[in-house]
Amino acid sequence: MGRRALLGAALLLGLLALAAARDYYDLLQVPRSANDAQIKRAYRKLALKMHPDKVQGSEEEKKAAAQKFADVSHAYEVLTDPEKRKVYDRYGEDGLKQMGGGGRGGGGGDPFASFFSNFGFGGFGFGQQEEEAPKGNNVVVELEVTLRDLYLGGHFKLVRDKNVVKPAPGTRKCNCKQKVVTKQIGPGMYQQYTTQVCEDCPNVQYVREPETLTVHVEPGMPDGHTITFFEEGEPIVDGEHGDLHVVLRTLPHPHFERRGEGLMYNATISLLEALVGFEREIEHLDGHKVQIGTRGVTRPGEVRWxxxxxxxxxxxxxxxxxxxxxxxxxxxxxxxxxxAELRRLFGGNAELQRQQRDEL
Incomplete structure (x- = not known):
């Protein structure tokens, strides 16, 4: 094999490896432009939801949850380290491995524990709470997908208009707080009251801008499943953005019907095929063939598993x-x-007549 062919094969393998890798930004459900504050808030919400201590179910489900939590934690560790993030953005996980930062699931310790150490989180026993910042409205968007999309999984582009906070002329009152004021109204007499104290900040305005998001649909996601993008909802001045909730809606399929984790398929055969048997294959959602024929008798309404x-x-x-x-x-x-031919064939068939009587 020539040098050019070897280089081509190496490039193809690299592209395949890159395509198979999970995107750290997708794992944390943040845009690639997310700042440290957005990444930390997104990780905190995901970690509270996904921590293995909160997962109930079989050992297999707990193991899968632990792996997913480890992936999210590693993504957080990489994206909050400026040097690692720069390498990851340019070279992906292979670049991290070469710099000694480890690939997916690498790194030491549980960043979840250190992340909440300053807030008195022992396991999940909550102590001192972080002060809640004002939050914008959440946005709910429905994404129509086919049954094949839910069978195979995939990435889908979602384009929407959203409010963006932009600078505007002038100033505005901001960071307003209630301050207790004590005023002397006479000898030995004082009056206390509260007043609002604000700062002057640069003015802002809302501008509608288009935004494209990539929605990662995993195989087997149910109809109505919600995929959350943290801080991609409506903004609010001097507060956090709301969240964007993408709800999956399944389009009807001409042949298959989903029943939870099962599939129903309706096939129509001729009377002759029902009596003497038949050979037939159906095309599944991913294109592979399934043989549904039989050499026996098929009754109307019969169901096969x-x-x-x-x-x-x-x-x-x-x-x-x-x-x-x-x-x-x-x-x-x-x-x-x-x-006449049917009477000749079936008229003397005592077994068939008995079955017909039983069905009446």
Missing amino acids: FQGEGMPQFEKTTRGDMWVTFDVSFPREVSEEQR
């Missing part, structure tokens, strides 16, 4: 099952000659 052919189970490695329901298409008319 296909294990492991359902939807991926969200945040698991297993899949649900698929059920195929069969409808039998009967002929609209039967000629006298056909009637």
